Amino acid sequence: MSARTLDRGTDLARLRPSHAGYARKGRIIRSVTSARGAPVGLAAPGLKVTRLELFYDLVFVFAAIHINAVAAKNLHFVSLVATFLLMAALWLVWSRFALLGNNLRADQGIMPIIGFMIMALVFVSVATLPNFGHQPPRPRPGVPQVIPGEFVFPTCYLLIWILEAVALRGGARLHPDLGRSWWKATPLLAASTVLLFLAAIVPRAVGRDAAAATIIAFWIGAVGIGYLTLLRTEPLTVVSAGHWAERYGQIILIALGESIISLGLGANLSTVTPLTVPVIGGALLGIALICALWWTYFDIRAYAAEQVMHRTHGADRSRLARDAYTLLHLPMVFGIILLSVGLKQTMAHLIVQTSEQGQTMLEPARLPVLYGGVLIYLLALLGFHLRTIGSVALGCALPIPLIGALLPFAHRLPAFAGLALLTTITILGIAVDAVRARGWRRGMRRRRLAEQRALEAEESRWRREHR
Template sequence: MGGAGGRRWIRPGAPGSRATRLELFYDLVFVFAFLNVTTLAAKHLNALTLLSGLVMMGLLWWCWTSFTFLGNLVRADFGIVPVVGFATMIGVFLLALTVPQAFADAPGGLFGPAVFAFSYLLVRMLQVTAFWPIAGRVAATNPPPLLLLCLPVLVSVTLIMTAAFVPQRLTHGTGVELIRIALWSAALTVEYVAGALIAVTRWTLVSAGHLAERHGLILLIALGESVLALGLGPGIGPSLPITWPVVVAAVLGITVIATLWWTHFDVLAPAVEQALHGTRDASRSRLVRDVYTYLHLPLVIGILLFSLGLKRLLLNISSPNVPAGRDTLGPADIYVLYGGVALYLVASIAVTLRTFRRIRPPKVAAAVLVIVLAPAANQVPALAALALLTVITLTLVALELHTGRAVRLRVHASEDGEQEALEAEASRWRQRHL
């Protein structure tokens, strides 16, 4: 595969490669997956559905990040790799499609938990069997044995299969869902612990820019889900008139979403990518594992929890049966709305700490405020609770602009210089060849 014949089937990635159109197309499945998870939780928000949704997100994330790393080693739009991508896309779509019946099967049709289990088996075995020979011959200096890669997948799939067929033989009702969640959580733990223990230093990171761009795009998809939640939340439809509470909620919600975007993409995302470019040897692979593979998951989950809270808030304020001023949110609604923002900020703090060995006091203060004020927000009208969250995030942006001006200018100068150099080189190539 590494010779001339192999290059007909794969094309190794290059240090300056970026995300391909095929990878962006692949990510469209996760738009549906995110929407399905939050919609299910919004309809029946309780501890059980929230926990099952979090476990589901963990498994979906592992499917996504595995294909992302494969696309870093080789061109995802060349040779045999698109076939692997399309097959993976089918499996992930089936995973997302079975979200409502993955834990509690609906009567009629196929058995939902089994469809989910076999779909997960398809996705993970496709990824491992494609990843090992490609990585071993293209970019890995000392890849682990195939058995070592397959073992955690086989264990996790066995646990998910067991969750599909065994619990209903042991108990009934809620007990079945609890056993399934426990087995799924065990499968998730196996995958993530194995990912941390298998020596990542054996793999070569081909393009830091590609990996940074892919993870930035998945965060944008999660933020897009928040926008969809704001426009298509429960209770919002053609039969519902646009009222002032709905308009105010839209303005406040978009403002919070914009501040969440700003806190990551204005400085932190390009700064982390620049730090990754400047990191060498084994520490580079460890940084990728910690910051992108693991710490970007709570960033995504935080956004989706906030999205879920927005859906619940819109359901509350748009109900004609709730008088104005009495539309307080329930404890569960407040904790997903505020908890999502808090988790996002804490994960952002962790990314900064892991990459640069320092923290930003304004972001820490904002995270603490969101956590501390959540109980108080439960006592005020829904729009007031959202307005309070908006004030906190806007204040964070203002403080970051004021206290981090020098860092911001330096990061943007490096980013602009790199972009200008790339555009100049691309322009010279076009003049010579087109």
């Protein structure tokens, strides 16, 4: 398999010297314990997402479900801000881990062990997500407690950072840039971690009334510094554009899958009696809306953006990966989380309304959350399309002003009508985009199919030669 085939068009000479050197010599870069004693394996162009990385992402399925449950308890503005801060902090952890897996092979050397440990820490931190303004529950007398509940999240955050440093330190034996990039980011990451610990300490001294505002202020500072690290420090090189795009596509799939789970939990179709037309119709509309959002990303846009990544190299690729994927995919995922909260609440209301003599309107902040989630997702997707492909996506641009205009009045709409209207607007935008850009879409589809066939043929040839 040629080096060009490995990365679907990547010029290896523009990558790091060590990575290009390994590929030019035709070596398969495995666990490099035998090469200068490094306990990790360097990634190479053409790297694919491993099953181990898919397994790691299962903990983020739990995270999405848990954040959804936390957000659904209180849908006021302050609660939504707190939810976004929690989401943004977890996103920093996931995106750094995705970048780590793009530079070091996730299934080689010590990386599986580090991945399992990070997975466990993420699970614990999510299971004990801070409840802003409220003291966490205390154990019964005589029951040992490892650390106070409010310190669990910052402690896990710190330990994850240390584990990433251990992995990069191992990779630095083969490529010094891996170690240097971590040290450059250390001061800002340390400051971010300190603020998370202060968010756990200071509220005890300010009283209960000011605790929530104090915690949120510290979290804004911590998360802000974390993202400042992305903007002010030189990121690691994105070695495999295909791996990078696939990882972020998978996290969008996870978020969409969580929204289907929320829709099912809200509808509770197995126990609703009778299965009324509004309930079944609402469930079908919810599925149609989720499928429409899937189409806006995965139909051809994700592939076209990946091709731009393949054609971009060096520092320009790193900046493109940061802007289009790390930064713009966060509001996409957050928008889908809000969508799932809104769908769950909407379906629950339809059930009550059709089984009892309930109100004909949703309570405030139910449909607005649903509309706001779709609006945020489409705005971020519009930015993603503009940053990668360099044009305005009509499928995103057309529904945005309509949804934005309806948002202030969404709470006045009946539940079923509001959901039907939102779904119709979204699908109409996709239909117009499909007609206007049919030539471009047809060309990209042919290219994608030709690439798939070429890669399948190359893989079959390799397997025949190595039976």
